[in-house]
Amino acid sequence: MTGFEITGAGAADMELMRSWADAEGWNPGDHDRFAFAAADPEGFLVGRLDGEPAACVSAVRYGAGFGFIGFYITRPDLRGQGYGIQVWRAATARLAGRLVGLDGVVEQQDNYRASGFRSAWTNMRYQGVPGGGDEPDAGAGDGIGIIDAAALPFVRLAAYDRRFFPESRDAFLSLWTGLPGHTARAAVRDGRIEGLGVIRPCGSGAPRIGPLYAETPEVAAALLRRLAGYAPDGEVVLDVPDANPAATALAAGLGLAPVFETARMYTGPVPELDLAHLYGITSLELG
Numbered sequence: 001m002t003g004f005e006i007t008g009a010g011a012a013d014m015e016l017m018r019s020w021a022d023a024e025g026w027n028p029g030d031h032d033r034f035a036f037a038a039a040d041p042e043g044f045l046v047g048r049l050d051g052e053p054a055a056c057v058s059a060v061r062y063g064a065g066f067g068f069i070g071f072y073i074t075r076p077d078l079r080g081q082g083y084g085i086q087v088w089r090a091a092t093a094r095l096a097g098r099l100v101g102l103d104g105v106v107e108q109q110d111n112y113r114a115s116g117f118r119s120a121w122t123n124m125r126y127q128g129v130p131g132g133g134d135e136p137d138a139g140a141g142d143g144i145g146i147i148d149a150a151a152l153p154f155v156r157l158a159a160y161d162r163r164f165f166p167e168s169r170d171a172f173l174s175l176w177t178g179l180p181g182h183t184a185r186a187a188v189r190d191g192r193i194e195g196l197g198v199i200r201p202c203g204s205g206a207p208r209i210g211p212l213y214a215e216t217p218e219v220a221a222a223l224l225r226r227l228a229g230y231a232p233d234g235e236v237v238l239d240v241p242d243a244n245p246a247a248t249a250l251a252a253g254l255g256l257a258p259v260f261e262t263a264r265m266y267t268g269p270v271p272e273l274d275l276a277h278l279y280g281i282t283s284l285e286l287g
Helices: 011-022 031-041 085-095 106-114 155-163 169-174 217-228 245-253
Strands: 004-008 044-049 052-062 066-074 099-105 118-128 145-148 183-189 192-202 205-214 235-241 257-266 279-280
Touching: 004 085, 004 257, 011 044, 011 066, 031 052, 031 169, 052 085, 052 183, 066 085, 099 106, 106 118, 106 145, 106 205, 106 257, 118 245, 145 217, 155 169, 155 192, 155 205, 192 217, 205 217, 217 235, 217 245, 235 245, 235 257, 235 279, 245 279
Parallel strands: 066 099, 205 235
Antiparallel strands: 004 044, 044 052, 052 066, 099 257, 118 235, 118 257, 145 183, 183 192, 192 205, 205 279
16 A cells, blocks of 8 residues: 555545546536535545545544545445545544444445445435426425525525434535525425425536435425426436435436436435435435
8 A cells, every 4th residue: 555645635536536426327416526525524534545536435423423435436436445444444433432424336336335334225316307387386285385595584494404313514504505506495384384495506417416305205305396497408316315205206206217226325314304204315426
């Protein structure tokens, strides 16, 4: 390993990590890195061989007890030489003592199990133009309005998001819902938040929707169709947890096709999340 060192990622490294993830077919958002860096500025690591990036990983800390690993990639021409395991060990060391989650691609899941991770559910990526309903919010329910999420006090959005994530992530969420190109819409009834969704552009593929939260399948469908209206040709991508059967049924019922899968895995007990109302995860990279 002469000439190999692991350092924190800089701005150029973050863009490189996005392009590497893009090459893997993960379809990261164009501006995700800005929100990612806000979540934990020191949580992104790059392994350099003779000064050149060779491998990367993210190990983001949330609160006092949770962490999430993502962006675990070794440059294709350097795979099988031990560089990836070095950044992996640096990531796990950074999150020592915490419950750790990740979204593992199929071919790596056995390796993650060997490192102490256990599957909690499968995230199936669905893609297509959502059908059903002539109007974007058709069938949302009586009294439901779909509005710009920025019109709501941020503290209420953060409290709603907290139902679906093990720790608060306010710095991340404030950017995620407001970055250029990100469109966030909330479903509201009598002043109560009944759903939240965000769509963002992805350079090499269809725009991704995530998160998608909703109190009913009808609200989820309405938000999904409304957000798809911001996609250039209406085609979107949504990562659906099979732990919510209603979410899987909705994606299939709207004509979306499964194209890719990962496993949500944890090192310990599965966090108590509101899975019954989680229709699309936020991101494969940071949970």
